[in-house]
Amino acid sequence: MKRFFLPTLFLATAASSAFAQVNNPSSAERFAKPSSELVVRENKYYARTPLVVPDDIVLETSGILALPGKKLIVTTRRGEVWIIEGAYDATAKPKFTLWASGLHEPLGIIPAPKGGYYIAQREELTRVADMDGDGHADLFETICKLPISGAYHEYAFGPVMAPNGNLRVTLNVAFGGATQAPAPWRGWIVEITPDGQLIPIAAGLRSPCGFTVTAGGVWFYAENQGEWAGSGRITEIEPGDFMGHPAGLAWSKLAGSTVKLRPEDIQDFEKPYVDVAKTLPGLKLPTVWFPHAVLGISNSDIKEDTTGGKFGPFAGQLFVGDQGQSKIMRVALEKIKGTWQGAVLPFREGFDCGIIRLGWGEDGSLFAGETARGWGSVGPSQQGLERLTWTGETPFEIKEVHAQPDGFVLTFTSPVDRATAEKLESYSIAGFTYLYHKTYGSAPVKRIGCPVRKVIVAPDGLSVRLASGCLREGYIHEIKAAGVRSANGSETLVHPTAYYTLNQIPGGDRIMPADPKDAELCVAPVPAAANASTKKHPNKAPADWTGDDGDVTLLLGTQPGLKFDKTELTAKAGSHVRLVFQNGDDMLHNFVLCAPGKGQTVGAAALLFGLDGAEKNYVPDSADVLFHTALTQPGTSDTIFFSAPATPGDYDFICSFPGHAALMKGVLHVTAK
Ligand SMILES: [Cu+2]
Structure with a gap:
């Protein structure tokens, strides 16, 4: 997952029926705006039904499995396992029974052939079963330990059962720090035999929230944008592959590794990924790139449409969830000259909360498991579970x-x-x-x-x-x-x-x-537009200023974790301001000065940028934007020269890179002359 937080004010959602379950009442007013035209249209073909969850259950759904008899078993990020009856019923309140608890952030559940279920916890793959048949789990059998250092970003996703009966698990890297793979096999996908033997498969994964093996036996995993990952994507995984994030290469010299690359083979290339892949044997080309902020910002689970048409006209295609933008994308693949590739398209948005898990219902409906905690997401809820059904009408797509x-x-x-x-x-x-x-x-x-x-x-x-x-x-x-x-x-x-x-x-x-x-x-x-001097990006001192420094110089920097180094700046009304924006973080940021109280409005508008956003520095064309810097690369700076507003007041400033404004914000106090 990501450390990006999205302003949940943003909305691109949803029919009024969707408001049945609002777990966070304080966010209800964020839904004041009318539904977007697109979501109204999507509703005609794919209907969304949020499950009614009792108030005393925090259902941060992290694993979904359909059980016979229209039941579900779901895991939650809080370590609980619930059996849900009535989950397919649009009106009745489903019945929740706590089956197990005390697990460590489980992120998947599948049936175990010898009874119970396999569940990946942060630090082990476990078989959990109800041996005495009283309706509650009583067996917690460690199948294989998965070492961790304790960093919050060390998730373990899965398992997914391989055609040979083994179990695959993907292991997130830690976040930041000198090494992001402090424990063996972090940054890898591994295969575990039912008796607990671990077989490393491939390295270079960053945040592999979702992965699957298709009916044809091909493995794909979903990657999040982040360090070493220019945008989200899904990629075919074969033994020996390297997926691009170098942290896991720390373990490529261990016995059993099929990956030949070593940490010293990777440098900060700063070239198109496809160009590097031509000269770096083992670096796997993404199968399908998901353009960042256009088709999600943190793509999650992958489910192949195996419903044979019960879920509409896309049988055999892949559906991929997104946590930050609370939506589902659709992928149609083909194999050309031995290489998988294909198209990704939007499919359905307007969910109540960020989607991290997908699971087929036994009737061919699709369940979406949701959580926003720690990352934020579009929509009114902090967690939940929704059911998506095809209405029987074929969308023109x-x-x-x-x-x-x-x-x-x-x-x-x-x-x-x-x-x-x-x-x-x-x-x-x-x-x-x-x-x-x-x-x-x-x-x-x-x-x-x-x-x-x-x-x-x-x-x-x-x-x-x-x-x-x-x-x-x-x-x-x-x-x-x-x-x-x-x-x-x-x-x-x-x-x-x-x-x-x-x-x-x-x-x-x-x-x-x-x-x-x-x-x-x-x-x-040449995308000159981004660096050009304009009225709102005044990167040269006006000729009528006495000297280039103006009346006051404001220095503003950035810090890790989506922060400016100052949240308050001061200038006198009408004074000549020279603002030096120094980006010392390892991510792209800008500075946007906004009208009083309009920072989050501008930040929400920036989320709507498509691919043209970079050329416009992700600065919306809005009267609420007064001045801004360029989108500034790590370790570089941009200086702007402007006259402080003539009217005293508190003027918002934000970083408008999609997803940053909710945290990256401050106020310029404009004082009377
Ligand atoms: Cu930023």
Whole structure:
């Protein structure tokens, strides 16, 4: 997970029925705004039902397993295991029975073939069972110890049962400090035999909250943005792989390790991940990148749709939860030249709380387990459990994206309207990628437009083939089909944008010959906008100032843990202020001076930025923004020159990088002249 905290004021949610369970009444007023258009539309196809939880239970759901007879067994971050009856009923109050307690932050539960359940706790994999049949657990059998140092970020996720009957567990790295893998196998995925033998599989994981093995036997895990991870992503895991975070390499020399890389092989590359992968054997390319703040900020559990159509038109695809943005994304994969790749799309947002666990119900509904504690999340609740059901109506969506030698094929859930689908202007494509470096997260880099040159609509209207220039292997391609309408009723797509990670460009027939001018046309524009001097980013002293220093110099720095080094600054009304913003932290930050009381409003608006956010320093175009610095790299500074407001008062300042404003805030006291 992350240490990012989201302002929960932000909302992108939800039908009024969703308010049935508000565990934190003080946050109810945060829901004063009307539901967004998108969520209202999503509700038509996928209905959300929060479970009613008794007031005396804190259901920070961390593991979900459906039991026969429409029951569930769930674990919580507080170490409890509950059996829930009536969880499928929209109106009745479910019955909760405490089955076990006293576990150490369990983060998953699966059946154990010899009875009871396997549960991963922070420091061990355990079999828990009810031997005397009284309805409560009485056996707690340690299968395998998982060493920890005590750092709060040392989560153990799982287990997931491998096809061979062994159990896999993923082990988070610790946060910060000289080493983030203070105990063996932190930063690894390991396999444990039922008799407790530990087999290391792959290294370089950072915060692998979710992982799964598909019906086809392929393992994928979800990674959070963070240090060494430019953005969220899911990646195929095979034995011997290195996933990018160097902390776990401390243990690659131990007996049993299949990973050949050593800590000294990794430096602060500061280059696109795909470029480093070409020269660093073993570094695994992400299967599908999830653009940060666009498709989640802390992606969590992965569930393959094995319902055979009971959950709608996406059978065989993957659903991936997100903790910070309280939403679920959808992934459609394909294998090209031996490499997995594919598209991620938005699926459903507007949940009550951050999602860390997903679990199928026995009727093909999807349960979402929720918690906000320690991280914050969008929505009114601090924890909970919701059920998502397909209403039986088919949403008009991009169903799959398939790479072609000269572009992409998009398939749809229902036929497209030919007139709009045949127009080039109905589409746009752009490529970009993320840096591989020690810094926490990366802005999207090397973004270029990919001109759409030809469209062929299939006779049945269920797919279109797009030919485009400027495609790059290893890059993410943002594919928009905003102009396409449905044949039936001229509807727009519910979610018109897909992000396809093009690890391999396939061979085969082209529909457009390669343009010899491609190479010169496809040049990344220099994103000068971010550093330009503007009225609100005045990075040069005005000519009419006497000297460059103005009347007062304010020094502002940053500290780890999303903090400015000062929360109060003072300047006289109308005085000439030179503000030096020095970012000494290991993450990207800015300084945004806002109108009195408007800091959190501006911070919430910054969360809505898509990929263009970096070019705009994540500063919303708003009258509430008075002045700001550039988005400043770790160890660098930006200086701005402005006249303090003429009206005395307390002016908010924040960092507007998505997710920071709730904690990174302060006040500029403007005093009378
Ligand atoms: Cu910040």
